[in-house]
Amino acid sequence: MLLNSSPHPTNPDCGIPVGIVRRPTTHFVKTIAITLIILLFSTACKKDSPQSGVTTTTQTETITGSGTASTNAEANPPKKTSEPTTLATPTQPPTTTLSKATITLWHSYREEEQAALEQLVAAYNAQGGPVTVEAVPVPYDAFVDKISVTVPRGKGPDLFIFAHNLIGEWASTGVIEPITPWAPPELLKQFIPSTVKALVYEKSLYGLPLAFKSIVLFYNRQITPNPPQTMAEMILAAKAATHPEQGRYGLVVEAAKLYFHAPWLFGYGGSLFDDSESPKVDTQESIAAMQFARRLVRDEGIVPPGLTGFMVASIFSEGKAAFALSGPWFRGEIGKDIDYGVATIPTLDNGAPPKPFLGSEAILLSKMSANKPEAMDFAKFLSSDSSALIRAKVGKQPVANISVYEHPDVQADPMMAVFKAQAQNAVIMPASPAMQAMWSTYDAALQKTLFGDTEPSQALADAQTKITADVSRLRR
Known part of the structure; x- marks a missing residue:
């Protein structure tokens, strides 16, 4: 940890400065004088300048959130350099003694995950410590609603696993607790920096990246x-x-979802917000991206309508699709008899x-947990290198x-290298509360254009009006 503290400026060696002239006097006076000088500089040696903040030093890696990394990304281990990420100063240090407790963890993992x-x-749990963890699977489609409803009432989990994109809303509404007190710089150095950066909201860290x-x-x-x-x-x-x-x-994908539309949106230079964080979805670049998505569905006829995530997995697993657009979770959903490969999305x-969205999936701490130190003990365990x-x-x-x-086992997995390479051309999902006003309205615009008769320019103009109004009400 880097602190804004330093030795007293006049005593860099913590000793009596050179150049003090001792005048001849009696033995008693000399003794008193020397004693006072030693006491003076000993006291100065113990002084530290006030700590104004804590700066965590993380490591820069080729995976960034700006989407500006080289298109010829390699899957080699990340290069380590220093890049400071400033967090708020912890005001309540964590308790080091753990009490006997049962921690509830919610997740939406399936199959191999x-x-x-x-x-x-x-x-x-087999370690025999005072803390026991109970993992509870929750369907993904119901996950956000269950968290938003149960946690404020004190009936939700102690910990839960989810992507970072909702931390702004959840932090603002008191759903999640900042974990800065439990996350010293030494702990954060083990993670790819962009995965930590995505979890910072208003200078507080919300979660450990998984x-x-x-x-x-x-x-x-x-x-x-x-x-x-x-x-x-x-x-x-x-x-x-x-x-x-x-x-x-030819291609199975949830085409009318903004999350899966993002590769085209950002690949064509489109946007969601302008430099002032105001919604901006009706640019010419965004219109071009929607026109391309519409072409895949209507003109080329290679994308079927109305697909859900379950349907995408089923069609591909039955060997009835040449291509699918999905994430790493898809590996565990594909039928074992399907011979498949993964690749970065082809050039436009x-x-x-x-440039698809990049999500930092993390373990988050409930604001209402009665066992925060105990919960964070497991969070650190789950996010450790050995668990990873x-x-x-x-x-x-x-x-x-x-x-x-x-x-070696990870380096031998060619698919893992592809996910890292694609992440070098990805855009970190915005985590501000304003982003939550974006999803459903943009999805509706895609639905009307891809599978309806509304032109992309009109659909996005309508979306711009609604999203702007929704964000304005949200920020009042």
């Missing part, structure tokens, strides 16, 4: 042996694989790389821990 989490919970997630291109090798390098190649292969009468499609027709290795190997997660990518 759930298996890895349950393995780690069992390992933690994984970073963005969508990539999954392809069925039995239909398309090699991944396409350009969007033109992908569309050509997808059209050849599309036979709606047989229930076969404007020559730019698509299990989550990477068993759960197939692109974990936030830097050292894990130096492990």
Whole structure:
């Protein structure tokens, strides 16, 4: 930890300064004088200047939230350099003695991710300490509502796992607790910096990062042996694989969701907010992105309408889709008999790389938990390097821990390298409360354009009006 403290300026060696002239006098006077001088400078040595704040030193890595990293990203372990992230000074140091308690953890993991989490919970409980953890799976579609309703009433979990994009709203409404007191700089150094940065809201840290997630291109090798390098190649292969009468499609994706539309939106230079953080969704670049998405659905006919996440997984697992756009969680949902690969999303027709959202998935602390120190003990365990290795190997997660990518087993997983490469061309999801006014309205605009008759320019103009009004009311 870097503190704004230093030795007294006049005694850098904590000794009596050179140059003091002692005048001849009696033995008694000399003794008194020397004693006073020693006491004076001994006292000065013990003084520290006031601490004005705490600066955590994290490590810079090629995965950033700006989306400006090189398109030729490699999957080598992150390079370590220093980049300061300033957090608010902790005012209540955490308790070091743990009490006997049962901690409830909510999550929406499935398949391999759930298996890895349950393995780690069992390992933690087997240590025989005073804290026991109970992991409770909650369906993803109901997760946000359950947290928002139960936690303020004191009936929710102590800890829960979710992406960072709601921390602004949850912090503002008293759902989550800042964990800055439990997160010294030495702890944060183990994580990829962008995963920590995403969890900072108004100079307080809300959660410890577990994984970073963005969508990539999954392809069925039995239909398309090699991944396409350009969007033109992908569309050509997808059209050849599309036979709606047989229930076969070129590309399966939740096309009318902003989260899955983001690669086109940011790839074409579109935006959600301007430099002043005001909503700005009706730019020409955003219109071009929506026109491209509409082309995939209506003109090329390679994307079926009305897909949910479950339907995307089912169609791809049945071998009835050449391509799918999804995230690392998708690996655990694909049928075991499907020969598939993953690749970064192909270059757009404007020559730019698509830029999906980058999410920092974290373990968050409930504001209403009666056992915060005990809960944070498990949070540190789950986010540690040793636990992250299990989550990477068993759960197939692109974990936030830097050292894990130096492990031979992780380096041997070519898919993990793809997720890291795609993350270098990704945009951190905004976590401000204003972003929550964006999702449903933008989704509605996509639905009206992709599967309705509304032109992209009109749909986005209508969305701009509604989102602006909603954000204005939110900020009053």
